[in-house]
Amino acid sequence: xxxxxxxxxxxxxxxxxxxxxCAASGRTFSSYAMGWFRQNPxxxxxxxxxxxxxGDTTYYADSVKGRFTISRDNAKNTLYLQxxxxxPEDTAVYYCAGGSSPMASLTRSRYPYWGQGTxxxxxx
Numbered sequence: 001x002x003x004x005x006x007x008x009x010x011x012x013x014x015x016x017x018x019x020x021x022c023a024a025s026g027r028t029f030s031s032y033a034m035g036w037f038r039q040n041p042x043x044x045x046x047x048x049x050x051x052x053x054x055g056d057t058t059y060y061a062d063s064v065k066g067r068f069t070i071s072r073d074n075a076k077n078t079l080y081l082q083x084x085x086x087x088p089e090d091t092a093v094y095y096c097a098g099g100s101s102p103m104a105s106l107t108r109s110r111y112p113y114w115g116q117g118t119x120x121x122x123x124x
Contacts, residue, residue: 002026002113004096009118016086016122022079022096022115030054030074033099035111036081038092038120045095045108049081053102064090086122093117 008020020036035050049070050059058070069082079096098113099105 002098004098004113004115006094006096006115006118009094009120011121011123012086014086014088014122014124017082017084018086018120020081020083020094020096020118020120022081024077024079024096024098027098029072029077031102033102033104033110034070034072034079035097035099035104036070036079037095037097037108037111038090039095039117040092047106047108048094050099050104050106051079052104057104059104059106083120086120088122088124091120091122093119 003025005023012018033052036048037045038048039045047061051070051072055072067085071080095117096115097111100112
């Protein structure tokens with residue numbers, strides 16, 4: 001059974017940084033792409049970043065490009081999202097997502113596995 005457990009969320013002032021982690025278990029982590037999505041109440045879950053199986057291909061939403069960095073440590077079965085220069089509009093629940101193939105995707109339907117989410121709140 002695939003399990004994804006996020007950590008690292010919290011409250012931070014605008015301009016600050018946070019690092020999210022996602023610990024994965026239940027399948028061969030290094031064989032699959034991973035992603036981060038975020039969601040606010042009443043809104044669709046939106047793509048944030050994705051990384052392929054080896055970590056050498058990444059994609060970002062335009063709204064976070066240049067501020068967020070996705071990475072993975074396949075030896076530790078862990079996915080990361082380094083978030084810098086945070087803005088109030090980054091406030092959301094952030095979800096770790098496990099892909100169905102080695103190739104990274106921006107499409108939510110390509111991720112059959114999801115964590116429980118971690119709240120990120122950026123105050124102005």
